Amino acid sequence: xxxxxSSALIGCIPLMAGCDLAPEYKAPAMAVPAAYKESGPWxxxxxxxxxxxxxxxxxxxxxxxxxxxDQIDAANPTLAAAVANYDQARAYAAIAEASLYPFLDLxxxxxxxxxxxxxxxxSPNQPNxxxxxxxxxxxxxxxxxxxxxxxxxxxxxxxxxxxxxxxEVVRLSLHAELANSYVILRGLDAQAKLLQDTVESxxxxxxxxxxxxxxxxxxxxxxxxxxxxxSDARAAVADxxxxxxxxxxxxxxxIGKAASDYTLPPAQVDLRIVAVPTGLPSTLLERRPDIAxxxxxxxxxxxxxxxxxxxxxxxxSLDLLGGFQNSMQSGFLAAPYSFWSVGPGVVLPLFExxxxxxxxAQAYAAHDEAAANYRATVLAxxxxxxxxxxxxxxxxxxxxxxxxxVTAAKQTLDTSMTLYRDGAVSYLDVTEAxxxxxxxxxxxxxxxxxRLQASVRLVRALGGGWSAxxxxxxxxxxxxxxxxxxx
Numbered sequence: 001x002x003x004x005x006s007s008a009l010i011g012c013i014p015l016m017a018g019c020d021l022a023p024e025y026k027a028p029a030m031a032v033p034a035a036y037k038e039s040g041p042w043x044x045x046x047x048x049x050x051x052x053x054x055x056x057x058x059x060x061x062x063x064x065x066x067x068x069x070d071q072i073d074a075a076n077p078t079l080a081a082a083v084a085n086y087d088q089a090r091a092y093a094a095i096a097e098a099s100l101y102p103f104l105d106l107x108x109x110x111x112x113x114x115x116x117x118x119x120x121x122x123s124p125n126q127p128n129x130x131x132x133x134x135x136x137x138x139x140x141x142x143x144x145x146x147x148x149x150x151x152x153x154x155x156x157x158x159x160x161x162x163x164x165x166x167x168e169v170v171r172l173s174l175h176a177e178l179a180n181s182y183v184i185l186r187g188l189d190a191q192a193k194l195l196q197d198t199v200e201s202x203x204x205x206x207x208x209x210x211x212x213x214x215x216x217x218x219x220x221x222x223x224x225x226x227x228x229x230x231s232d233a234r235a236a237v238a239d240x241x242x243x244x245x246x247x248x249x250x251x252x253x254x255i256g257k258a259a260s261d262y263t264l265p266p267a268q269v270d271l272r273i274v275a276v277p278t279g280l281p282s283t284l285l286e287r288r289p290d291i292a293x294x295x296x297x298x299x300x301x302x303x304x305x306x307x308x309x310x311x312x313x314x315x316x317s318l319d320l321l322g323g324f325q326n327s328m329q330s331g332f333l334a335a336p337y338s339f340w341s342v343g344p345g346v347v348l349p350l351f352e353x354x355x356x357x358x359x360x361a362q363a364y365a366a367h368d369e370a371a372a373n374y375r376a377t378v379l380a381x382x383x384x385x386x387x388x389x390x391x392x393x394x395x396x397x398x399x400x401x402x403x404x405x406v407t408a409a410k411q412t413l414d415t416s417m418t419l420y421r422d423g424a425v426s427y428l429d430v431t432e433a434x435x436x437x438x439x440x441x442x443x444x445x446x447x448x449x450x451r452l453q454a455s456v457r458l459v460r461a462l463g464g465g466w467s468a469x470x471x472x473x474x475x476x477x478x479x480x481x482x483x484x485x486x487x
Contacts, residue, residue, distance in 0.1 A: 020147035022154075022306025027295055028371040030378050033281045038389035051277065053465040057179050060452070061272040064264075065182050068255055072174050075256025082170040089163035093156035093478040099149045102141035108323075109134050136323025136339075143317060148310035151303040153478070158300035160477035165293035168466055172289060176460040178254045180453055181247050187449030188244040189266045194441055195237040202230040202434070205417075209427060222427035229434055273451050276458045278385065287463035288381050292471060294374040301367035308363035311356050314348040381461065388458035395451045399444075406444050409437040 052058065057069045072079060110133045117128060144150055206226040212218035244266075252262035285291055322340035349356060413433040419425040471477075 019145060020150065020306060021309040022147065022151050022303050025299055025302045028298060028374050030285070030375060032285065033382070036278055036281055036386060036389055038386045038393060039278060051459060051462060051465045053467075056459055056464050057175060059272065059274045059276075059459075060179070060183075062182075062269055064267070064269075065179065065271075068182060068251065069175055069178055071255040072178060073171070076174055076254060077256060079167075079170055079174055082167045086160070086163045086167045087480075089156075089160040090477060090480055093153070093160040094480050096149075096152045096156035097478050099142065100144070100153065102139050104137065104139045106137045107134075108136065131327040132325070133327070134323060134325045136321060136325075139320040141318045142315065145316060146310035146313045148307055148315075151306035151310065154474070155300040155303040155307065157474040157478045158296045158303065161471050161474065162293040162296035162300065164472050164477065165289040165296060168289035168470070169293065172460060172464045172466065174254060175464070176456055178251060179456045181250045181254065183271060183449055183452040183456060185244055185247040185251065185264065186267070186269050186271060187445060187452075188240050188247065189268060190445045190448075191442060192237060192240045192244065192266065193268060194438075194445060195233055195240060198438055199230065199233045199237060202226065202233050205430065205434070206230050208421075217423065218427065225427055225431045229431060233438070271452055273448070274455060276455055276462065278389070278458075278462060281382065281385075284381055284385065284462065285378065286468040287466060288377075289463060289466050291374070291377050291381055291463075292468045294370070294377040296471075298367065298370040298374050301363070301370040305360070305363045305367055308356075308360040311359060312349070314346050317345045319343065319345050384461035385458065388454050388461055391454045392451065392458065395447060395454060399447055399451065402440065402444050402447055406437075406440045409433070409440040413437045 055066070055069070057065055110131070112129065112131055114129050115122070115126070142149065206223070206229075209218055209222040209226045213220060213223050248262070248264050249259035251264060252259045255262075279287075320340075320342045322338070322342075324337045325339055326337040413430075413436075416425060416429045416433040420427060420430045
């Protein structure tokens with residue numbers, strides 16, 4: 001009878017080991033729009049002109065920016081921390097996978113012992129002192145009847161995939177932050193150049209008013225107004241240079257350098273304002289690493305439900321113990337001193353105060369939370385894309401108006417200066433024209449920077465050149481090596 005039961009148990013192992021109590025996984029449903037509302041006829045998008053798979057910042061056509069961006073992967077400590085976090089996730093997945101295999105231990109001991117003469121149940125012929133030498137091997141294998149271990153492995157692998165996507169989120173954010181800081185810094189360089197030219201122009205105007213005052217053609221009020229304009233312009237230069245220094249320091253930190261040891265020389269560059277191809281909204285679900293991470297966490301939570309449900313069923317394992325034991329000092333590795341034990345072990349939960357039901361409820365709630373977070377991530381992604389598309393559209397129209405205003409302000413300034421030299425108008429007209437021209441020219445430069453920033457944010461909102469197909473497979477996510485580490 002025992003042999004019959006053992007044979008039946010062994011015969012059922014392949015069938016029962018195929019059980020999986022996790023619900024069938026389906027990604028949370030999301031209503032995806034057919035087109036971006038803010039894309040409009042001004043936004044060209046052709047599938048063949050997608051964002052570059054790597055080095056998307058090369059779209060802006062600046063060699064210095066390219067060189068700075070290339071230093072992110074090798075030197076940024078935040079990215080290195082994200083890589084280490086991914087390595088931890090892979091290690092956790094490998095730890096879970098180890099439970100699929102038998103555990104084998106080898107141990108031994110050699111002790112001298114003395115027992116009490118009054119020990120309970122001691123027979124009269126037992127010695128007071130004796131040796132105990134043991135050399136034994138033990139093997140334990142948990143039979144995964146209910147898919148508990150397989151679901152733990154699946155959850156670990158999917159969590160590792162989510163961590164890989166998190167790594168890409170950090171990478172994309174850092175590259176975008178560097179591009180944004182560089183765009184602002186070059187915009188400040190342009191502002192500083194404009195203000196320095198303005199200082200020279202205002203200084204010439206001050207010299208003119210002083211000459212006219214000395215010739216009793218102009219009043220002292222004209223001189224003080226010119227001096228005020230000049231001092232304001234110099235103060236604006238200092239303000240811009242102070243702000244530029246902060247962005248230079250931020251760039252240094254992003255490329256892993258101390259701010260005290262890094263200098264980025266001022267330069268006048270024309271960064272290319274590109275029309276970023278958006279593609280179809282449905283592709284956004286594949287192009288955003290944060291969406292991929294959120295989806296993988298839903299899948300991992302789904303597998304955890306299978307783990308919680310499997311806990312209601314018996315835990316069955318096969319145990320094997322064998323070795324040698326005697327009381328002699330040597331020579332105990334012989335057949336007469338061998339021992340062994342083999343057989344199945346079963347643990348069936350009978351009463352645990354509602355623990356298993358609580359764990360199952362917690363697993364379902366964690367799945368619902370992950371699904372809600374996924375939907376929130378998707379909605380935020382579409383909002384970010386629409387925000388930047390709208391901003392780019394309206395800034396493009398604004399640029400035309402500001403250009404026209406700059407042209408008119410310069411004409412007004414030139415005319416007022418000519419009339420002032422001829423004595424036809426007061427210096428107040430010149431001052432007002434100078435202020436208006438400077439305001440419009442600074443607005444023009446600021447608008448260029450804002451458009452570049454919006455394009456960087458749009459690239460980031462679209463996921464850069466990333467795709468969900470770049471995620472490691474589940475097998476790759478669970479294998480440990482040093483390929484992902486940066487030294």
